[in-house]
Amino acid sequence: MKNKNFKYYLTLLSFSGVLLGSCNKDLVQNNPNAQTSSSYWQTGGDALQGINAAYAVLTLDGTYMRFSPVLENVRGDDIISHSPWTAISNVDIFALGTSDASGYGWAYDEYYEGIYRCNQVLDNVPKITMDAGLKNRILGQAYFLRGLYLFHLVNFFGNVPLPLHAPANTSDFFVKQSTAAAGWAQIESDFKAAIPLLPVAYSTTGGSDANDLGRATQGAAMGYLGKAYLFNKDFTNASAQFKNVINLGIYGLMPNYKDNFTEAKENNQESLFEVQFSTTVGGTVLGWQGIPNSTWAEASARAITFGAPDFGWTDVQPSVSGFNEFFLEKAKDSSVDPRLDATMFYNKPGETIYGQLWANVYGNTPYINGIYNRKYENGDGNKANEFDWKSGINERLMRYSDILLMYAECQNELGNSAECAKYVQMVRTRANIPDKTVLFTSFTQAQMRDQIAHERLLEFCLEGHRFDDIRRWGWLSDPTKLAMLKQRDAGFNSYIPGKELYPIPQSEIDNNPGTKQNPTY
């Protein structure tokens, strides 16, 4: 019996042995859906696609697809929000909280997605053997975009981490929060690094990026470097950068102000940098946020969000004070400032909205005397309404008229009133507003500041600059100016010092140890 049992054991053991030895190879399964990261960054083509991906964040929900325009515009005294969505309307009344990070939290998240992609380019592309010119242009764009994304982060949130490399392992995830001052220094450093690497234009570069309208140029980097200096009251350096832009000699004002906000005249001579949108290129699915996908549309949702009632959601609309500002000075032919008609829809004789007569559309509704956004809307007969969510109008982030007015502002601060007046009038002249160069030259510095404030509101209403201006001019801490703002926009009634910054999203505080929330949140 013993022998027999032993045999059984042997049988069992041998079976097991046979079974154990096989099949390991089948455990190797490669992802059929995507290339592995470790096999990437080998060619110039990889580098170019890598930098393209760094741009792609500009079309996400928190960036320029929707919320950056909201966050930039709605706090201004020229804009109000009666949106039922508190992520928008609470911007207007400085009442955002940390329990719901919708909107501002998406912006925070997505600008860092952009920085991650820029850092991948900056870490990997220098090692690639490829055309040296193209390599420089790609690295220049990566510095520019990182500077641009950090600009938004520091401007919105103040003290933020400054990751300068893609994380190599999990311990790199916890980049310490920096001061806003350190943030500005990094922004300036990035734009400075970008300037010599970037071409003035892509029409002459040759290579696989030739004629790519929409890529960052030297002028754009100079303009943003100047703007960063200006925001830090370094008027000398700011002035020099704006002058550099002017001296490039390739920018000019469009004869028709309105051409800056339509699909027809995108990437025009007045544009230093703009976010590219289209309804005809790319997929059809609205790619708000998430893991990107080629089915995503390349369209903006700004127009529906800011759009007039019955044509869009009207989450954002001009304030009455913003509207009234346009009537303070008439054009040369005594008509209303032509920029008003490019900026707003309102009840005036013969007004049309989305190709229909205002009176017919709103005649019997409470909207009849409303004021609605026109800038960046498709409301001049291009579309029936905005309810498909998709707008193809590029968002102009930096226009030459901004360079001119920022340059003028620097000259005023530096005491060069004649130079200031000349450049302010340049922008007025394009809008057919009477020449007041002589008068402006006689203004005190303080008078000129107020004039520039007025000029900038008219020129840039709905372009997201107003609140930045208010803040850097110190109006929020000037009781007279703050009282004026409260009068112009009731949203300022609930402003308290500190609310000029958005809250840092709670998840950053929770997950990046040592991160401090902004005061008042």
Add this chain to the structure above:
Amino acid sequence: MKKCKNEFRKGVRWFSLLSFICIFLGTNFVYAQSQIKGKITDKDGKPLSNATIVVKGKPTATTSKEDGSYTISAKAGDVLFVSYIGFQNTEIKINGTTGQNIQLIAKTSSLDDVVVVGYGTVKKKDLTGSVSIVNVGDAKKVATYDVAKMLQGQAAGVSVQGSGEPGGYVAIKIRGISTFGDNSPLFVIDGVPVSAPFDFATDDIESIQVLKDASAAAIYGSRAATGVIIITTKKGKSSVPKITISSYAGVQNVPKKIPLLDRVQYQTVVSAAETNAGLSIAPANDPTSPYYVSTINTDWQKSALKTGLIQNHNVGVSGGTEALAYNLSVGYFDQTGYQAGPQKYDRYTLNSNITGKKGILSYGAKLAYTESHKGNYAATNGHAVFGGTVTSMLTAIPTMPIYDNTKLGGYGGTDQSINRAISANVIGINNLVTDYSNRNRVLANVWAELEIVKNLKYKINLSYDRTDYMNYHYEPKFDMGYYYINSQYYMYQQYGVSKTGLIENTLSYALKYKKHSLDMLAGLTYQKDDNQWMAATSQDTTTLVNTVFSAIANQGANTVSGQAGTATLYSTLGRINYNYDGRFLLTANFRRDGSSKFAPVNRYGNFMGFAGAWNLTNEKFLHLPSQITNLKLRLGYGTLGNQSSLGYYSWQSYINNGTNYLFNNSLAVGASTVSVTDPSLKWESTTTKNAALDLGLFNDKINLTAEYFERVSSDIITAIPIPLSVGSFPATLTTNAASVKNNGFEATIGYKKTDGKFKFNINANAYTLHNTVLKLGGTNNPIYGSGSKTEVGKEVGQLYGYQTEGLFQSVADVNKHAFQSALTAPGDVRFKAQNGKDNDPTYTITDGNDRVYLGSAIPKVYFGLNFDANYGNFDFSVFFQGNAGSKVFNAVYQSLMTGQYGNQHTDELNYWRASHTNTNVPRPMIGDPNGNNRFSDLFVESGTYVKLQNAQIGYTIPEKQLIKTHLFTRIRVYLSGQNLITIAKYKGYDPDFISDGLFSRGLDYGSFPNARTFMFGIQAGL
């Protein structure tokens, strides 16, 4: 040596006599002896068909016929051994050569029942691990399509949460959370591990066993960390064909209404909210406005809730011979929703099993086919239905009409300026949007077992499980007012297939020597999962007449996407059961799994379990009193693995090549790594400890099992939040991060009275569950859910928010208190500032510093109680189930107490105003600048409930009358009610709601309430 061999053979035969499969051993040999005839009946004289009669010590066997009669070759002095399910085995010595009528006595002890464990069976009395045997009869009284729902309250340690949505997901957990992904257990149906067990008809189930600890489940190794539920479906028995029919049909309703505002009340509250915010009154609510709404007063709850129907029919036929027995059944289940719209779930099922044995070869095959259709509730592509369909139904404003012929689509909506409210018309959306999911599933399995030499068996088991699914969504252009305006049709169609192939080879060997017996098992399995899908979308401003892709004129409107993946799992396994004299029992399990989901360096995981039991009843030295008929101590320890939460390629960092942009108005392809990954991912593991006592009293009329368990799950794979500043999407890292402990007591007690005309059974179970997070990975940053926080030392998903201290009554109150917001005023909620800062006006209340824990979302105790009784031909049963000691974040109530545009709970009428200050309902204010509606204790409620889940009364038609039909052998009719009574303080629809079951487990966001069902059913046999 010969004696030894005989002993051995005797032992084996003794075993085989008791087990189903082996009863036909040796029946091929017929001895020329006298024919013994007789009849087998129960003690009331009722014939018992299909009882097994064996001549003891000889290979002769037969079964009784329909009328209980049998014929067997035997001689005087032989002993007939008769076995029949549910009756005690009986031996009768043959006295003469003629008739021998045998009365069988119903068995009260179930200890000889065979329990199906992984890769084999074991007698209940020999169990060492923690296994719950579900009373399938009780469980089947629940009218549901999903076996998981059937188990609610039926077994200690098993928690089930479901909703009233037809075909909706049911969450089932065994002994708490052991992973941060899918916590549903592994289901093994007829030996085949399957996911999505809801595809299969519950009627076909014969038995259900729940393996709760590692010593029981380690044989399933990497798959078993969340527990294993073993389901055996009905098999044929050697007999003439028998047909069974079971059917029920019933109506379903929402048993509760939530009190909501009517038109005038709504207009009053919202006008107050606008006035408080310094806004003009919305024209629709302003009696002085020409747009004032005075004629519409929609009761959305009344209009949207209707009566749903539920029906289920199943016909089965079984029979066959020993060499080939079959069971075949077809089923149909159909449930329509109780919310207005075409939503429903229906399912056709086929289940067929064949089994047989010829000599040393046993074999079987299974083929199951399911075709199901689920019509889903309102989900739109571009227009969020805020809070979900149920919450949106409740918050829909009464001044919105249901229908409006002037609007595109014909359904009513709100106006941006007149009503100012964004309000979803869920009736409109449910009807306009077509959204459904179809599933076709084939589960095929074939096995053969060869007894190579005596007691050495080789078994091969092949199975193939394939699900073809199609998800379809179409929404036309519509206009349902503010926000709900769709100017583009949207169509989505996804086709996918998931396939699982499995090969299992096992060798088993049984050995008995004197008082020692040993069962050994070794095996190898290889599993391959393949998934593929392809989806197309189309979106355009044209109107689509035909909603198929070929009908789309503009190809530019279409996009296509797809994905594929393969995962493999290769395992070796082994088990040894040792039994000494029925007194000492030892089990050791082992499994080594290799998975393609991990990087090569961490590919393999080893899992093992050990258990021992001491059967004190069989110890003669103890002299236990005769009332104690069973006393057993069990101890178990082991480790289980898990990888179910993990994607196929999660460890591999990849390049996303769809990060596109535009230059010069043409597409510029972008490629980048967008998500961070952890290349060192490894197995999750759960170590379990189990101690148990089984006690049977008074001939096992009373049975008690008490268990203590402790499970520590380590290296839990979870997406831990990482700083947003990393720039990854998602802003999480999937990694082995967390560790969680679950422990608790379980008790099951049963009493049965089986004699007399009035027979009954009581089975009750209760268990506790205590959950502690030991580790969260990285820097152990807490994980925040909706109104919850998970941190080390606390439970998963503990409720978390602000404490409130009533309302501010004066400006002075506001000014003395910690700062909340610039617009905080009397009538706003006073939130408690923590750390002694409450009365410091220079301190600002923040989420970071002032939120606190507000209660446990995990019940302290879960319980279930079944009572079944028989009196003559009547039977009656009730089933109570519930839990106690948890808190719920009632997000539905929160949505109804906003004081914003949107309908409100009638409690909101009690809002604070200068003339009414004695209240805890804050002033309504559009925009809610004080955040009165934020997560706070105002919305935390008790989750304790007791439900009368089922009450049933049945009548079995007496056989005397049935005989007249010459067709039926059994007819039982019954009336049943489900979810009849809920005892709870809860303000929402139903304290038994479905949530994410994890980090926001205590959040009721608007689950479809479980329906109250009344139904009529019939069970027949012929």
